[in-house]
Amino acid sequence: xxxxxxxxxxxxxxxxxxxxxxxxxxxxxxxxxxxxxxxxxxxxxxxxxxxxxxxxxxxxxxxxxxxxxxxxxxxxxxxxxxxxxxxxxxxxxxxxxxxxxxxxxxxxxxxxxxxxxxxxxxxxxxxxxxxxxxxxxxxxxxxxxxxxxxxxxxxxxxxxxxxxxxxxxxxxxxxxxxxxxxxxxxxxxxxxxxxxxxxxxxxxxxxxxxxxxxxxxxxxxxxxxxxxxxxxxxxxxxxxxxxxxxxxxxxxxxxxxxxxxxxxxxxxxxxxxxxxxxxxxxxxxxxxxxxxxxxxxxxxxxxxxxxxxxxxxxxxxxx
Numbered sequence: 394x395x396x397x398x399x400x401x402x403x404x405x406x407x408x409x410x411x412x413x414x415x416x417x418x419x420x421x422x423x424x425x426x427x428x429x430x431x432x433x434x435x436x437x438x439x440x441x442x443x444x445x446x447x448x449x450x451x452x453x454x455x456x457x458x459x460x461x462x463x464x465x466x467x468x469x470x471x472x473x474x475x476x477x478x479x480x481x482x483x484x485x486x487x488x489x490x491x492x493x494x495x496x497x498x499x500x501x502x503x504x505x506x507x508x509x510x511x512x513x514x515x516x517x518x519x520x521x522x523x524x525x526x527x528x529x530x531x532x533x534x535x536x537x538x539x540x541x542x543x544x545x546x547x548x549x550x551x552x553x554x555x556x557x558x559x560x561x562x563x564x565x566x567x568x569x570x571x572x573x574x575x576x577x578x579x580x581x582x583x584x585x586x587x588x589x590x591x592x593x594x595x596x597x598x599x600x601x602x603x604x605x606x607x608x609x610x611x612x613x614x615x616x617x618x619x620x621x622x623x624x625x626x627x628x629x630x631x632x633x634x635x636x637x638x639x640x641x642x643x644x645x646x647x648x649x650x651x652x653x654x655x656x657x658x659x660x661x662x663x664x665x666x667x668x669x670x671x672x673x674x675x676x677x678x679x680x681x682x683x684x685x686x687x688x689x690x691x692x693x694x695x696x697x698x699x700x701x702x703x704x705x706x707x708x709x710x711x712x
Contacts, residue, residue: 394636396430396615398591399530399559401461401487403615405430407604407632408562410595410619411465411490411534417452419660420677421459423653424622429629430615432459436492439468439477451665453484461487463532467495469504471518475526482527488559490532491523493549496568507568510539516549520556530559534595537580540569546580547587554588562593562617572620581611593617600628601635608636624680626653647685651712654681658704671699678708687711 396406409416409424411433416424421432434452441449455462464486468474478489493516495506502508509516523531533553538544550561563584565576576596585592594613598604599621607616622628627645634642645653657677661670679692691711698704 396591398431398488398532401530403430403461405633405636406593406615407629407636408593408615408617409433409622409629410562410617411436411463411492412619412623414676415623417664417673418454418456418459419657419664420626421462422456422660423626423657424629425459427626427629428633429626430633431461431463431488433463433465433490436465436467436495439466439470439474442466442477442481443473453481454664455485457485460485463488463490465490465492465534467492467500467505469509469515469519471515471522474519475522478523478531479526482529486529488530488532489523489527490534490562491519492534494534494536494562494564494568496536496571501568507536507539510535510545510549510568511543513545513548513552517552517556520553520558524557531557532560532562533558534562534564536564537567537577540567544580547583550584550588550592554590558590560591560593560615561588562595562615563613564619565594565596578607578611581607581613585612585614591615595619598632601631601641604632605636624677624683647712650681651708654678654708654712655705658701662701667700671701671704674698674704678704682712685712 394406396403408431409429413435416435425432437452493509500506535549537546553561563581565578565580581594591614593615594607594611595617598618604616631642658674661674675695678695682688682691
C-alpha cells in the first residue's frame with residue numbers, strides 16, 4: 394500500500410524508525426534495498442548543527458540509494474529548529490521530522506524529546522515555525538504521553554494537524570515506560586480517529602503478523618518498525634510481501650545472513666573507516682546472530698574483532 398506524506402509518495406507504508414546508534418547510512422541503505430518505503434535517520438540536535446559540531450557532519454550524510462529519507466531533528470527552541478530546517482532544505486532530505494518521543498534522561502532534562510509532550514503550547518510554536526520555514530513535509534514522532542497521568546497523544550496530534558504537519562507517528566508507550574511493557578495500540582487508533590493526516594503506528598512490530606495486526610486494530614496508515622529491524626533488514630520485505638499477498642516469506646538462510654553481515658561490514662568501513670566501522674559492527678553482529686546456536690559465545694568473540702579480515706574469519710567459522 395502506497396503512502397503519501399505531504400508531496401512525497403512512498404512506494405509502500407512500511408517505515409524504518411529513527412534509532413540513535415542504529416539507523417546510520419549503511420544500515421538505511423540495506424533496509425531500503427529490502428523494500429522499506431521510508432528510512433529515518435538517527436536524530437540530530439538542531440543546536441549541534443547550529444554550533445557546527447563536527448560529529449553532526451557524518452549524521453547528516455545521505456546516499457541517493459536510500460531515498461526517500463526523513464531527517465529527524467531534536468531540540469526545544471522553535472527559532473533554532475526552524476532556521477536549521479530552512480538551512481538544510483536544499484539538502485538531500487525528503488521529509489523533516491521533529492522528535493517528541495525520545496525518553497533518554499539527558500534529552501528529557503533539557504526539555505527536549507518526550508519532555509515536549511508536557512508542553513502543548515511549545516509544541517504548537519515549534520511545529521508552526523517548522524511548517525512556515527520549509528516547503529518540504531514536516532512530520533512529528535510522539536509517544537502515548539509523558540506518563541500514565543498525562544496521556545495526551547490525541548491532543549498533541551490535533552495540534553500537529555492544525556499547524557500543517559503532514560503526518561504523525563505514534564509510539565504506544567509513555568516516556569516513563571521507555572521500551573518496557575507492552576505498547577498500547579488503542580492510543581494509535583484514538584489518534585487515527587481524531588485526525589485526518591496520516592497516522593503511523595509504532596511499537597512492538599517484530600513480524601509480518603504484528604504489522605498486519607497493528608493495521609487491523611488501529612487503522613493506521615503506516616507501520617514504523619524500530620527494534621524489530623535490528624539485525625533484521627529482511628523484516629521490510631517480509632511485511633510488505635505479507636500485506637500484499639497474505640503469504641509470509643521464508644526467513645533468510647544462514648548463507649544470506651552471513652552475506653548481509655559481511656556486506657554491512659564493508660559498507661561500514663567505507664563510511665566510517667576500519668577501526669570505527671568494525672567497532673560499530675559488533676552490536677549489529679550480535680543482533681544478526683541472536684537465536685542462532687552458539688550465539689552467546691559468538692557475541693563474546695565479536696567484541697575483539699577490529700578488522701574486516703577478522704570479521705570474515707569469525708563469521709565463516711562460526712555461522
